[in-house]
Amino acid sequence: MFNKDRWKEILEVLTTNWFRTVLTAFGVFWGILILIILLSAGKGFQNGIMVDFGDIATNTMFMWTQTTTKEYKGLPKGRRYNFKVEDVAAIKEQVPNLRFVSPRNQLGGFGGNNNVVRGIRTGAFNVYGDYPEYIEQDPMTITSGRFLNYNDINDKRKIAVLGEGVKKELYEKGEEVIGSYIKIQGVSFLVVGTYKKNSNNGDGEEGQKEIFVPFTAFSQAFNRGNDVGWMAITAKDGSSITSLKEKVMDVVKANRKIHPEDDRAVGHFDLYEEFGRVQSLFGAITFIGYFVGILVLLSGIIGVSNIMLIVVKERTKEIGIRRALGESPWSIKGQILLESVFLTIISGMAGISLGALFIYAVNALLDSVGPVDMFLNPSVSLGVVVSALVILMVSGLLAGFIPANSAIKVKPIDALRTE
């Protein structure tokens, strides 16, 4: 296979009719180019969406209270209720494979009233009473100072961690933030740190305008007693929160005397399911990329096969001569297959190269005009390139198979008689 004469011959055959070879190669070239472009566009789209998720722990659900819709144990429907701190312990105890269970209380909300005061400045922000592990569930970068810790929780310290957006509204530029005090609904909190969120769930602005204080201090300062408004629950790696959430809610329902089938009493948002849905969307996009790309490639392959048939036809006499001189049929078959694989791979490589160049150009363009919504860093992985090469290899073999067989089907005597 790797012998000089054979390759020389292949080049001779392919270069005798340049124009035809180039046209044939173009089919394969075009197919693989489209495959690469489709896959990289899909990847760019995926990257663009995924950056919105940031590095948020996706195996997480959020859970909040709503009103009951069923009577149960003598309690009426339409009842409002609250999670209690005991529920957190109960969930941790009764549901296995949970990594974090973080309760949270909250003040304010989107577009709420001004609730934070510092000197003459005021602002409306979301204020959360949280546990230290929350930073693991919704990762953020601490830009100065520190985040909450368990000493803060145990000692009910009145401290606060501010978002960069909060800092911008309440402080002068260059003013020292750490060590200053802010008043949240009349209660003073010491600022110990600032953060910047990595994810931006559609609104990056809002995410930076949050204030975190210790859960216990929050409950005490704003008179929440044992109540818990909201929980973020993350499952351990290897088990999905989607499969555990029923158990979690059963525990809560039992503790809060809610009818076991009252599904609307506990509100929840399953990030994992949502994420899975997005994932499967990209799975589908990748599939379409492969599907369309391979179909286009297929028409190129058929072109190669067609030309190889013509080449074989043209060379019938030559093949007859070779066989009369004692070339074995297998050698002839190998030669035709090699020609076809060579042509396919060379044109495929050209397609891959141009595709890479195209991706490079798009990336350079994106870099120069700045980020575009929902599209980031289109690329194909090495795996895709390797599988493209495998596809080319196999399709080259397929393309050569029929012509190669037809080449040796003709008897040498008949081949010699052809003029």
Add this chain to the structure above:
Amino acid sequence: MIEIRDLHKSYKMGSNSLHVLKGINFSVQEGELVAIMGSSGSGKSTLLNILGMLDELDEGTYSLDGVPIANLNETKAANYRNKFLGFVFQSFNLINYKNAMENVALPLYYQRVGRKERQEKALKYLEQVGLREWADHLPSELSGGQKQRVAIARAMAAEPKVLLADEPTGALDSKTSYEVMDLIQKINDDGNTILVVTHEEDIAHMCKRIVHLKDGVILEDKKVEQVRAQQYVQ
């Protein structure tokens, strides 16, 4: 060298079959130069094709150098052709994108002879047919007689047991025909067995034995006084 007993061959032409060879008994000793003569349709080319393992026989036996030639698959036939036989065709059948030397070296390539050795041998045989300095010319740059001489060099390159020539002078004028026959005679003088199919009397008489075929049977098989082609060549 060649032993044929009771050879029959017929071709199917649509519904009726054409009986081309009707029981040929024929043998050739080593070193012979045999002309097979006959008008077209006499079956001489068919006989040569069967001898050359390009075609299969229907009935009878054929052995070449003591090896029975029967039930060959294509790979085996190719191998035997390569080892035992050299072909010279009327229309030369050189491969037109390969130069003279590469054409001559082709059978050696199929024998997996190394590249260097192949070239040396090819040049040696080209030398023998007097075309050494034409080694790197393509067939399209050669005259008919030169092409046939390259073809003969190619047939000889594999050092076959038998050289089969199908109308080797059929496409040449009489002067070049004699040159080619002169070459064939010289190769025969070295002890090679050669079969020549021809329909030209004068060419046939340059062989040592003439076999006349007519309608698929041997009409006549006689030894003749060889006419040397040398005298016609200047």
